[in-house]
Amino acid sequence: AAGVIQSPRHLIKEKRETATLKCYPIPRHDTVYWYQQGPGQDPQFLISFYEKMQSDKGSIPDRFSAQQFSDYHSELNMSSLELGDSALYFCASSFTGGADTDTQYFGPGTRLTVL
Amino acid sequence: AQTVTQSQPEMSVQEAETVTLSCTYDTSESDYYLFWYKQPPSRQMILVIRQEAYKQQNATENRFSVNFQKAAKSFSLKISDSQLGDAAMYFCAYGYNFNKFYFGSGTKLNVKP
Numbered sequence A: 001a002a003g004v005i006q007s008p009r010h011l012i013k014e015k016r017e018t019a020t021l022k023c024y025p026i027p028r029h030d031t032v033y034w035y036q037q038g039p040g041q042d043p044q045f046l047i048s049f050y051e052k053m054q055s056d057k058g059s060i061p062d063r064f065s066a067q068q069f070s071d072y073h074s075e076l077n078m079s080s081l082e083l084g085d086s087a088l089y090f091c092a093s094s095f096t097g098g099a100d101t102d103t104q105y106f107g108p109g110t111r112l113t114v115l
Numbered sequence B: 001a002q003t004v005t006q007s008q009p010e011m012s013v014q015e016a017e018t019v020t021l022s023c024t025y026d027t028s029e030s031d032y033y034l035f036w037y038k039q040p041p042s043r044q045m046i047l048v049i050r051q052e053a054y055k056q057q058n059a060t061e062n063r064f065s066v067n068f069q070k071a072a073k074s075f076s077l078k079i080s081d082s083q084l085g086d087a088a089m090y091f092c093a094y095g096y097n098f099n100k101f102y103f104g105s106g107t108k109l110n111v112k113p
Helices: none
Strands: A005-007 A010-013 A019-024 A031-037 A044-050 A053-057 A064-068 A074-078 A087-094 A110-114 B003-005 B010-014 B019-021 B024-026 B033-039 B046-052 B064-069 B074-079 B088-095 B107-112
Touching (some): A005 A087, A019 A087, A019 A110, A031 A074, A044 A064, A074 A087, B003 B088, B010 B019, B024 B074, B033 B064, B046 B074, B074 B088
Antiparallel strands (some): A019 A074, A031 A087, A044 A053, A064 A074, A087 A110, B019 B074, B033 B046, B033 B088, B088 B107
């Protein structure tokens, strides 16, 4: 079965640079979530989209922005990167009309390292 | 506000034995969903099992089963016949109405050969 695709899988950036993370949800899934997971921590919610509209916002820095496009893929844009932004970034998707209600399927994550 | 608590930071089990991971949560909702996710060293988040709060029957998936106590707001995961491949971080998660997940802090499971 198709899974959530994230690219790139690994990303190394310098401080103050910009990064763009991409997420391709499972086909037919209409909701996308972004989470940030630091070392030894549980995933922290950043932002979500339903049908291309922002549906919820968590502790996402103002330096970060995200959107969901017409083909349902989503991008997380991160500017003025800081050392503390180094983390694993997960994208998850779900389908509001399915039997597996509220189930989020996670991608493999993008490991961002800021030097 | 919803909170999820996993009080066991780390647990160990002998291969082929049974282990139970604990999770408690707090919510004022009546219809919600609870999940256990496994995160192996690869750090992929893998769905293990899902429980619908309005169902009294405990969910099972092969060697994995849950003990869901709605009144006590408790949701434990039992792993039977533990295998080396079960070694991972396990996260309990709460979901409601397609909103964000609330995760517990995780339990690291070690499996001894």
